[in-house]
Amino acid sequence: MLLQGATLVGVGDVTQALTSEIIHLNRAIAIAMNRGLGEDTSSKLIRLQSVAEGWLKERGFRYLSIPPDSDRRKGKFISRLYKLFPHKTAATCSGLGWVGKNGLVINRDYGSKLSWATVLTNAPLVADLPTEKSQCGNCNLCVIHCPSGAVTGREWSINEPYREIVKYEKCSTMKKSRRLLEDRPNCGLCINICPYSRNGKTVKT
Amino acid sequence: MPTKEEVLEKLKNGVIQYDEDACKEGANEAIAIGMDGNEAIFEGLVAGMEEVGRLFEAQEYFVPEILMCADALYAGLDILKPHCKQMDLGVKGAVVIGTVEGDVHDIGKNLVKMMFDVAGFTVYDLGRDVPLDQFVEEQLRTDSELVCLSAMMTTSMIGMPKVIEKIKARNPNVMIMIGGAPTSKELADKWGADGYAEDASNALKEAIKMVSFLKNLRAEKEAEKKG
Numbered sequence: 206m207l208l209q210g211a212t213l214v215g216v217g218d219v220t221q222a223l224t225s226e227i228i229h230l231n232r233a234i235a236i237a238m239n240r241g242l243g244e245d246t247s248s249k250l251i252r253l254q255s256v257a258e259g260w261l262k263e264r265g266f267r268y269l270s271i272p273p274d275s276d277r278r279k280g281k282f283i284s285r286l287y288k289l290f291p292h293k294t295a296a297t298c299s300g301l302g303w304v305g306k307n308g309l310v311i312n313r314d315y316g317s318k319l320s321w322a323t324v325l326t327n328a329p330l331v332a333d334l335p336t337e338k339s340q341c342g343n344c345n346l347c348v349i350h351c352p353s354g355a356v357t358g359r360e361w362s363i364n365e366p367y368r369e370i371v372k373y374e375k376c377s378t379m380k381k382s383r384r385l386l387e388d389r390p391n392c393g394l395c396i397n398i399c400p401y402s403r404n405g406k407t408v409k410t
Numbered sequence: 411m412p413t414k415e416e417v418l419e420k421l422k423n424g425v426i427q428y429d430e431d432a433c434k435e436g437a438n439e440a441i442a443i444g445m446d447g448n449e450a451i452f453e454g455l456v457a458g459m460e461e462v463g464r465l466f467e468a469q470e471y472f473v474p475e476i477l478m479c480a481d482a483l484y485a486g487l488d489i490l491k492p493h494c495k496q497m498d499l500g501v502k503g504a505v506v507i508g509t510v511e512g513d514v515h516d517i518g519k520n521l522v523k524m525m526f527d528v529a530g531f532t533v534y535d536l537g538r539d540v541p542l543d544q545f546v547e548e549q550l551r552t553d554s555e556l557v558c559l560s561a562m563m564t565t566s567m568i569g570m571p572k573v574i575e576k577i578k579a580r581n582p583n584v585m586i587m588i589g590g591a592p593t594s595k596e597l598a599d600k601w602g603a604d605g606y607a608e609d610a611s612n613a614l615k616e617a618i619k620m621v622s623f624l625k626n627l628r629a630e631k632e633a634e635k636k637g
């Protein structure tokens with residue numbers, strides 16, 4: 206299948222990660238766009254998703270699209286199902302990255318600079334090999350530099366998907382207090398400090 | 411210009427195929443050819459949802475499809491709603507409506523509500539999964555003539571007799587109507603409800619009967635007092 210314009214596309218076997226409502230949709234198409242390109246990545250991802258939907262529908266397959274900004278979509282009935290499946294699972298199961306110490310998907314070439322969209326389907330697509338373990342290794346830059354001390358330094362593996370890697374309350378508390386002082390509360394340090402996000406350039410600590 | 415049949419077909423298939431764009435297009439076409447909003451909704455969109463119900467029961471469709479179908483239905487509904495002819499049926503009243511506790515199915519309830527809107531009733535919509543006592547409180551607060559209870563599951567409809575009992579105990583001069591797929595005229599009678607209807611247009615007809623009855627009753631009482 207062609208999804209022109211995507212930075213990366215992968216297919217994962219996600220059988221293990223499904224709840225009963227969506228148990229029949231055991232393949233995840235993970236679509237990623239590089240945010241660094243400065244375009245409106247979100248709407249571009251949604252366009253790509255609808256291309257995939259059309260392709261699947263034409264062939265009589267079922268699908269469920271989970272949009273990039275799934276947590277901000279509420280008004281629709283279908284949005285109640287979005288929380289059943291995280292983009293991270295699609296990304297790791299399709300081998301496009303691991304969950305880093307910063308709690309975000311890290312891809313070898315693009316680090317955490319990707320935005321993700323997922324299309325779950327029952328089409329028997331050939332699945333890529335999953336990424337099973339964190340590749341962060343000894344790097345602890347995000348742990349050291351996180352201003353709120355939220356990054357614990359624990360490492361992710363596919364067998365422990367729900368382990369607490371980042372203490373999100375700490376991060377969001379800091380965001381809230383920052384919002385009072387400036388317009389851009391997102392600090393993004395854990396993304397920008399990551400050597401993978403810097404295209405492999407190493408940083409000295 | 412598409413024919414009426416083509417538009418209805420498009421609306422129906424739009425819901426079945428969970429195609430929001432088709433439903434929007436069909437809705438706009440219906441308006442363009444001067445169809446009555448009500449007809450487009452019930453003969454088109456709702457007819458589609460009925461087929462979806464069958465597909466769900468046949469295990470052709472699962473929860474994600476049903477939800478997408480519901481979104482498609484609402485996409486068309488939002489466009490058609492303002493084009494439903496306002497009816498003046500001589501009788502108007504106030505109605506409290508909601509889907510009972512434990513039940514989130516509200517498509518049918520919303521269609522019944524829409525009929526009341528179109529007929530110029532004042533509607534207090536409590537939404538879905540409504541705690542039973544809230545019906546009682548809302549009726550007292552608004553002094554509505556009518557309370558409408560909807561349930562789509564055999565497990566949730568058992569809340570209905572409890573609400574009916576409570577409302578009647580607090581305020582016997584209220585009419586209560588129930589509806590939703592698992593309910594029936596027999597159950598309504600058994601539980602002491604005053605009315606039942608199997609679909610939205612009959613719900614309105616029943617409501618009008620009940621409200622006129624209630625108004626006559628009140629008028630008679632007033633007359634007695636004076637006389």
Ligand code: B12
Binds near residue numbers: 463518588589
């Ligand atoms: C759509 C749907 C859903 C959607 C609901 C979306 C929404 N916001 O409403 C979703 C996916 C969320 C859903 C969830 C579930 N559902 Co469901 N769902 C359906 C389905 C397919 C269609 C219902 C529908 O909207 N019909 C279309 C409308 C227009 O028709 P209607 O509701 O009957 O309304 C008309 C009349 O009844 C009447 N009417 C309705 N209310 C009132 C009120 C008054 C006062 C009056 C006078 C008239 C009236 O007028 C309406 C218009 O003409 C039915 C299957 C079916 N064949 O009905 C199952 C069905 C109702 N669901 C069912 C079940 C079991 C569930 C779930 C538990 C999980 C599951 N595995 O599916 C959950 C329940 C969650 C909860 N706690 O409520 C069962 C219920 C079985 C039972 N116990 O009786 C059904 C019957 C399917 C089945 N055969 O198993 N469901």
